């Protein structure tokens with residue numbers, strides 16, 4: 001394949017006729033040939049779904065590249081920018097299919113009821129330390145309930161407990177990933193400020209959990 | 213809503229690392245191509261892009277994308 005500079009990529013993709021066709025074909029090839037490595041640990045290239053996924057990602061990537069050519073600022077290699085677009089497409093698709101059979105209801109239903117603070121306290125430690133630990137948990141739980149919105153609690157639950165990707169959690173909550181990150185950041189900040197107001201030092205809290 | 217204790221602990225870890233100003237996923241996405249090239253050149257990204265670096269600690273989605281991107285670049289015979 002012809003090795004192009006950033007400028008050549010842009011001008012070939014903007015050209016018409018054969019230059020354009022060849023550039024599109026090359027673009028498709030580099031995406032398709034890079035995907036097995038990119039998606040290693042996600043999906044095997046031998047899996048029956050792989051080819052379809054690769055083809056779809058390549059198509060979508062090309063469309064996005066062409067429609068966003070103006071936004072490429074040339075601060076990286078053009079192909080790195082293309083890879084970035086392809087990776088986002090591919091992982092979005094894989095996250096969705098990985099979680100497609102999991103309903104929000106099932107996540108909420110399978111949860112054990114109100115967890116007792118004793119569960120978190122380490123039972124192998126001194127009873128007095130155990131009491132300290134469960135008192136601390138109660139205090140933290142109280143703060144979270146007071147500081148965070150239902151939505152923040154829900155998002156946190158999906159992401160922290162169920163290990164749901166942010167993108168997927170956002171989709172389920174009718175939001176989008178960037179907004180959800182901001183919502184979570186706000187939640188973390190609220191708790192940080194609350195802990196500070198209460199004069200609670202995180203180092204001390206962790207020390208309580210680590211003492212024997 | 214009930215809150216399992218495991219969440220409280222995990223939350224505290226995240227709270228401990230929380231900064232007043234953080235990049236969002238969109239901010240990081242804009243810089244991600246530049247970021248991975250710095251990583252591959254062995255540059256000190258914690259100095260050059262501290263906010264991106266911090267976001268990657270907090271956000272599993274962006275971290276996964278950076279990892280995939282680095283693998284993709286490593287497999288590129290033209291690099």
Ligand SMILES: [Zn+2]
Pocket residue numbers: 181236237240267271272273274275
């Ligand atoms: Zn992110």
